[in-house]
Amino acid sequence: MKASVVAHRDYVISQIDDRLYGSFLEHLGRAIYTGIYEPGHATADENGMRKDVIDLVKELKVPVVRYPGGNFVSAYNWEDGIGPKEDRPTRLDLAWHTSDSNQVGIHEFADWCDSVGTEMMLAVNLGSRGLDEARNFLEYVNHPGGSKWSDMRIANGRTEPFNTKLWCLGNEMDGPWQIGHKTADEYGRLAHETAKAMRAFDSSLELIVCGSSNAHMPTYPEWEATVLEHTYNEVDYISLHMYFENRAGDTANYLAQSVELDNYIATVSGVIDYVKAKKRSKKQVYISFDEWNVWYHSKEQDKALLEGNQGWPHAPALLEDIYNFEDVLQVGLILNTFIRRSDVVRIACIAQLVNVIAPIMTAPNGDAWRQSIFYPYYFASVFGRGTALNLAVNSPTYDAPVADKVPFVDVAGVHDTDGKTVTFFAVNRHLTDSIETEFSLAGFERAEIFDHQVMTHTDLRAVNTAEKPDNVVPRKGTGASVKGGVVSVVLPPLSYQIIRVK
Ligand code: AHR
DSSP states (O other), X not given: OEEEEEEETTOEEEEOOGGGGEEEOOSSTTSTBTTTBOTTSTTBOTTSBBHHHHHHHHHHTOOEEEESOSGGGGGOOGGGGSSOGGGOOOEEETTTTEEEOOOSOHHHHHHHHHHHTOEEEEEEXXXXXXXXXXXXXXXXXXXXXXXXXXXXHHHTTOOSOOOOOEEEESSOTTOTTSTTOOOHHHHHHHHHHHHHHHHHHOTTOEEEEEOOSSTTSTTTTHHHHHHHHHHTTTOSEEEEEEEEOOTTOOHHHHTTHHXXXXXXXXXXXXXXXXXXXXXXXXXXXXXXXXXXXXXXXXXXXXXXXXXTTTOOOBSOOOSOOOOBHHHHHHHHHHHHHHHHTTTTEEEEEEEOSBSSSOSEEEOTTSOEEEOTTHHHHHHHHHHOOSEEEOOEEEOOEEEETTEEEEESEEXXXXXXXXXXXXXXXXXXXXXXXXXXXXXXXXXXXXXXXXXXXXXXXXXXXXXXXXXXXXXXXXXXXOOOEEETTEEEEEEOSSEEEEEEEO
């Protein structure tokens, strides 16, 4: 079987916003407590933050982290997380049926972001609360001083404002599970008024309004149209979420789901253009895909706790998906889709970062390690910055229940104009066959392979654990060759790889 890819230096999709490789941390399960924060841990810094986790997050070069939720934010009182730690209340978290000691709040999170070198993306509660709390929180976070909330921040030890630019106007407000769920009109009005008030404080903020929680919601895509009709001129992004699962154990169909993702983005992009035309607006709204990942491995084991049968535990193990090799391929495919759609998807956040459906796992009082999906995320985040190339890909295809004509070879290409490198991210979806693939490079000075890494495994269900953290890892690729500007590589069945050319 053969496939071909043509890349031309001048044939581009878009400059990629680095924030395409963002992530997310929610007060959920062990993401915060025993995830990033564990004061008694051997590696804890002076703030109680785990250094071993900080190092792994730094390795990923995460550009932005969304916080504090998720469903959690829709009943969160941000004021509970400020002031002396011993005075902070323990609250019941209605979204996840747990309790939260509030030992980590905005100050601790901001300091942690400084330690890992990332930007904050904050969400306001538009579920149980509204405009007033949102404007107070914004004043606390971003105003230099001389007002009630900014002076309180200064009294709490932070003289300089945090200067957070990115703000989410609530979370998944279309979902009946959301605390304070609203209709599209109710939410659209509230989001509009909240955005207006926040812009009155600072017109340069980047505001994100909630789109659909997934493309199977009964209100999709009417929700996007209605919400944007209320908010188009006040917001910069519409947020989308999507989680992937393979409960049926059907690999071919599972790996075709990124075609659904592509359709979802295309549809919402069309809705944005429709509302833009209706408003006679020059302004462009983009997509913030601020929750995406594989999420299904832990669903059965979480049922009892989420149904409230285990009381209100603090930081229990929840949503702890243990990712396998098959998920490496899925995460690679999702990231390739975002790169190819980087003209409309400007921000994306893998959900989440530590312990909760995450690339990084920790044991309380123990080690931190990389899950299998750490690697495709790492490769995209570190080598996927620059200009997305508009590749001409010719690959044999297959039909699956979720989509027809799914190409076996899925490729994204990024030109790092500073480093003068081109990186190809390639997945072979074929269950049994290798595919000989030629990458023709046109308009580039040279074509020499200087980095080639491959992920394959004899067992699709293979995972990394604390005891065996290197079971699923990339290996140096072999056998690739270059002749006259054409790179030839054999893509093994069910494989992920990066080929870097200079
Ligand atoms: O990331 C886990 C949860 O998934 C988030 O809290 C929610 O927004 C989504 O449904």
